[in-house]
Amino acid sequence: SQQGEEDPQALSIQEGENATMNCSYKTSINNLQWYRQNSGRGLVHLILIRSNEREKHSGRLRVTLDTSKKSSSLLITASRAADTASYFCATDAAGYSTLTFGKGTMLLVSP
Amino acid sequence: ETGVTQTPRHLVMGMTNKKSLKCEQHLGHNAMYWYKQSAKKPLELMFVYNFKEQTENNSVPSRFSPECPNSSHLFLHLHTLQPEDSALYLCASSPRDRGSIQPQHFGDGTRLSIL
Numbered sequence: 095s096q097q098g099e100e101d102p103q104a105l106s107i108q109e110g111e112n113a114t115m116n117c118s119y120k121t122s123i124n125n126l127q128w129y130r131q132n133s134g135r136g137l138v139h140l141i142l143i144r145s146n147e148r149e150k151h152s153g154r155l156r157v158t159l160d161t162s163k164k165s166s167s168l169l170i171t172a173s174r175a176a177d178t179a180s181y182f183c184a185t186d187a188a189g190y191s192t193l194t195f196g197k198g199t200m201l202l203v204s205p
Numbered sequence: 206e207t208g209v210t211q212t213p214r215h216l217v218m219g220m221t222n223k224k225s226l227k228c229e230q231h232l233g234h235n236a237m238y239w240y241k242q243s244a245k246k247p248l249e250l251m252f253v254y255n256f257k258e259q260t261e262n263n264s265v266p267s268r269f270s271p272e273c274p275n276s277s278h279l280f281l282h283l284h285t286l287q288p289e290d291s292a293l294y295l296c297a298s299s300p301r302d303r304g305s306i307q308p309q310h311f312g313d314g315t316r317l318s319i320l
Contacts, residue, residue, distance in 0.1 A: 098247075127308060136207060136295055136311030137248075182248070186306040192261060193306050195248035 098126075098183045098196035106202045113170040115199040117183030118163075124186045126159060127193065128168050131180045140168075140181075173203045208232040211296050211312035218286065219320050226281040226315045228296030236301045237279040238309065239271060242293040254279065255301050283317075291319045 101116045117126070125144045129137040143150045143159045143166065150157045156169040170177055180200050184193040209230045218224050230237065239251040253261035254273040268290075270282040279296055293316050297309040 125306065127306075134313070136209070136211075136313045137297075137309075138207070139308035139310070142308055191306070192250055192253060193309065194250075197245065197247050 098185045098194060100181070100183055100196045100199040102199060103197070104200045104202070106204070107173060109173060109175055109203055109205050111173055111203075113173050113177070113201055113203070115168045115181050115201070117166045117168070117196060119166075119183075119185045120164065121187050123161075126157075126166050126186070127184045128155075128157060128166075129182045129184060129195075131182065131198070133179070137182065170201075173201075175203050175205050177201060178203045207310050207312065209296060209298055209310050209312035211294075211315055213315055214313065215316045215318075217318045217320060218283070220286060220288075222286075223282070223284040225283065226294055226296075226317075228279040228281075228312055230277055230279075230296075230298040230310070232298055232310060234298035234300050234310070235276050236299045237273060237276070238297040238299075239279065239281055240295040240297065242295055242314070248295070252281075286317075286319045288319050291317055293317070 098117050098119045127142045128140045131137045141152050141157050143157050154171045159166045180198040182195050182198045184195045212227045235256050237254045241249045250263050251265045252271045257273050268285050272280040293314045295311055295314045297311045299307045299309045
C-alpha cells in the first residue's frame with residue numbers, strides 16, 4: 095500500500111508567500127526525504143530528515159518530522175516563481191531497503 | 206546536470222517493437238534504479254541493482270527486461286509493450302548504505318509512448 099501521501103494535491107500562491115506541504119505515512123521509518131520535480135525533468139533531492147530528528151533547515155526550506163503522528167511538513171519561505179514544481183516525500187520504511195514515494199504536491203508560484 | 210544521463214529522452218514505439226532505454230551515471234554510485242511515473246500515480250519502483258546484482262524486482266511484467274553490465278550503466282529492454290506502459294521512465298542512482306537509504310540522483314527520464 096502507498097506509504098507516503100502528500101497534502102494538498104495542488105497549491106497556488108503568490109511570489110513572496112510561504113508554501114507548506116504535508117506528508118503522511120503509515121509505518122515506522124528510518125528517514126524521510128523530500129524531492130522536487132520540474133516539468134519534464136527528473137526528481138531532485140532537497141533534504142533528508144532522520145527518524146530521530148524533529149526539524150531540519152536548508153536555505154529557504156524547513157522540514158519537520160513528527161513520528162508520533164507519522165507526518166512531515168515542508169515549508170518553503172519567501173517563494174519564487176522558480177519554485178514552481180511538484181514536490182514529493184519519500185520514506186525509507188524500517189526493515190525495507192527501498193524508497194516509497196507519494197503522489198506529490200503541485201506548487202504554482204505566480205509572479 | 207545531475208550526473209545521471211538517460212537516452213533517448215522521447216520514444217514512440219508500436220506494440221510489436223523492441224527497443225532499449227539506457228542510463229549512465231558518472232557519480233561513482235553502486236546502486237541503480239528504474240522507476241515508472243504515470244500521471245496521477247505515485248512513482249513506482251521497478252528494479253534495483255546493487256553492485257551489478259539485481260536485488261529488487263517489484264512484480265514487473267516480463268516484457269520489461271533490465272540489464273546492468275557494470276555499476277555505471279543500466280538498460281531497460283522493452284518488447285511487446287501495451288498502451289498502459291506509456292509513461293515516463295526514470296533512472297536513479299545512489300551510494301549503497303546498509304544502514305539507511307541515501308538520497309537518489311535522477312536522470313531526466315525517457316518519455317515512452319506506445320501506439
